Amino acid sequence: METARRLEPVEINVNMGPQHPSTHGVFRMVLWVDGERIVQVEPYIGYLHRGTEKLCEGELYPQIITLFDRLDYLANFNNELCFCMAAEKLMGLEVPERAQYVRVVLCELNRVASHLMFYGALGLDAGAMTPVMYAFREREHIQRAFEAVSGARMMHNYFRIGGLKEDVPAGFKEMVRDLLPGLEQGISECDRLLSLNEAFLARTRGVGAISAQEAVEYALSGPMLRAAGVPYDLRAVEPYSLYDRFDFDIPVGTQGDCWDRYMVRVEEMRQSLRIVRQALEQMPDEGPVMAAGVRRMPRPPKGESYMRTENPRGEFGVYLVSDGSERPYRVKIRAPSFASVQALPRLLRDCYVADCVVVLGSLDIVLGDVDR
Amino acid sequence: MSEVLDSFHPNLSAALDEVVVTVEPAQVQRTCQTLRDDPRLKFDFLRCLSVVDYNDSLQVVYHLWSMEKRQKVVVKADLPASNPTVPTVVPVWRGADWFEREAAELFGVTFEGHPNLKPLLLWEGFEGHPGLKSFPVHDYQEW
Amino acid sequence: MAAALVISALGLLGLVAFITALVAGGLAALAAVGGLLAMFVFLAAVVLSLVWLERKYLGRLQMRMGPMRVGPFGLLQPVADAAKLVLKEDVTPAWVDRWLFWTAPLLLFLPSYLLWVAVPFGPGLVLRDLDLGLLYIVALSVVGIVGILMAGWGSANKYGMLGSLRSAAQLVSYEVPVIIVALTVAMMAGSLNLSQIVEAQRPVPYAVVQPLALFLFLLAGLAEVGRTPFDIYHAESEVMGGPYVEYSGAHWAVFYLAEYVNTFLVAVMVTLLFLGGWKGPGLPPVLWFLLKAYLVVGFIFWFRGTFPRLRIDQLMALGWKALVPLSFVNLVLTSIYLFYGWPWWGMSLISLAILAALGYGIHRQAAARKPAITLVPAVEVRSAR
């Protein structure tokens, strides 16, 4: 060949996942890279699709709660709460105060546990081994408390439409109260370990940034949206359950980059513990934990309701359509991770291959939640 | 709200704590555009996009939220089961992208004008739309 | 498989013998082979101890126990690991370039092993006290990179490819500051012979005279062997082991061995060039030497337990924009210092001042970044309804 040929850079496409260690489950994305720079990303999901929405149509209401445990398997109580409240809203049930307080305590502890998991995973993604150990130490305490309450560490199946499965064990208040100082200290330790680490800052500052307007457009919610600068927290914006009784702060970021998302979550853990503390103080010592007159097999009246809660990952919504039978007619789940993942190609614009895992980590997706 | 939407001949109703706007399928995109852009409404956040199968018709349900005004609304459109087609709302909210892909896959709704309506959740070569009532629930085949 | 192992071991020995014969000028070849074997056994023991130490130490840093089941204090854990690796199935993927795939571990390991020939462990305790020892070590340590490149390219794996591209860029870049700093030390000592360099650190070790050089050398050395925070080319959360991704069993073990040997080499070089080698009161010289080397290794492990890894572009920027200029500054300063014959503490003061200025700059940068999130009281948000 006589023609002088320019050596062109190669654009290779790299398949990341579904067995890649840092995709947080069975998630796959195909990257087109030019050297180390990402040209294009295409996420593929569905490896964990179990058809939960369809399954719900064939199950009785109490059976569905177990399915919800398995959606976002790091925030089980929050999922259960949302579904129960959707049904309660449809039935017009008034849940007893004590049950409501227990729900709030457990949900906030679950949020802390979930954010701790996020903290450890992000550290691992950025290449630090130690944070995950610190995080799991704290998480262990929370899960022991969960076990004491519900008998299970993760798949609790504890909330019921109209209240709780049973009252919390004796000494619940003291147990949780004794937990709090240790947790607060542990969170501070985690914060000191990673937050201002030079290498960590270098990896997360300015990486995967998104503006507030774009974040709203992409239907991002929860910490993702708050990190971009929107003080949108359903617990304050549209208080459900008893959240209008507590005094807490909403951490809001400015840049919407990975570090802001991280910092928002770290601060949120502290705020959650504040809520737990207040809830424990206000919680009545005695009282029913189940609304009166709820049948074993609840049959919500014909109609529909949309209920949403502030999950650790953002806005978790349940759209419940009932035809008056003991099985729901249609359940649509609005999963926060689902919306986060679809913004991934946008977030990874002009990033490097190494940023890919950090940005994915900062989304804090749970594949059970994405695929449903 | 009614005055803003008058041109779309909506059917306003209320369900529990929400305002429900029911429009013709062909009007969905324009309705949504108006809902988002009108300075009195500003529904800039798409909370949820669901499809409900009522056997003879499919209903597309949009749950909207306004960050600034703190108000919510539900937009509904009934599609004939024989030809479920509705204009896409991706130009209005970019976050609708995957919601519509999922709905298209599970319910066979065609979102006209969607940039990339390929299957999302199910494996390649999956036949049928498992979200529909006509698809058996617990009767799956081994693969 | 056992036959293959034996044959490859024999081949290795033959190669080693041949090169030894060259090194020894064909004279005391037998003795040299014996020495090399002894060195191999010693290095294997060092690697086993390092593996144990790292796991135990990291465990302690992370509030775990570390290995504790096999043997007392888990001491036999690395032995068990090694046995497992050797007995494991050695998988060859279908699309690999077999020649490159199988020679790559050797090409990585051989140079990193042969350069120990010139490393003195005590006065006179060295296989061959080369006059150009420092240059010999620096030169041979570069050759191993070709092995990593071959491994990545020959694996026919995109992660391997990415990893080997990263390693080539990273290792070649960091070779520059390493050489410049080594040159600085050689200038101070007036020799490239490692024993003489150690002897030259008579009144005070060079760590005191040249703290900046020590800092640069340690940082560049970490990058050179790919330890955290510079373990970019085999980052398991990004490229899943990079060039080693397709290797398994004994071949993977060879990579692993080479990596730990190299880590130990960095520690040993720091000891020789900056910490006064085997000098120390009381204990026998060899013990002092090992003590210092293991201390440096402990420092490297501590880094690993504390830092996330950098990104490749940041790493390159750090190398070319910070370490290379600084090492040149240090070189020029040292030559001025040598030319005018200042007292040693003059040099150490200058060096310390630069180091302090650096630290202050980094601290300022970090402090400037602090405010990131604001707290909005929920009451406010609620009342805004």
Next chain:
Amino acid sequence: MTPSLIALAFLAALALGGGLGVVISRNVVYAALFLLVSLGAVAGLYLLLLTEFLALVQVLIYGGAVVIVIVFALMLTRLQDFAKTRDHHQWPLGLAAALAVLGLLAATFVVFQPAVHPLQSTGIQELGNELFVRWALPFEIASLVLLVALIGALIISRADRGE
């Protein structure tokens, strides 16, 4: 036959074989690795001549850095295209050039009959003196040429990106 003669023959064969490999191997990465073999053998030859410094610099610069950079560059380009771009038209020219160099060297050797000195190692200090005192000017010119080449390479790669 002294051991060093055997080693010489072996290393020479290795250097030539490596060079041949560079020329005839179909795979460019192989070619680069053959280059490494050849350069390594040359380093061995230097060692036989007791010029350790030169041998080590050869290993460091050519064996390490240069080959690595070549392989690096090859990996970033479309390797498939190379299979077709191999240039077959110039081989007679290359052969002629190689023969000419061989002839020149042989002729020089035969005509001038260089005196045989006993081998002796040169100390690093002498080397430094020679390099930086006697040959300082050529040394500086060489470094200037390298600098110019460096800047040129930068400009070329920048211009590519601008397109």
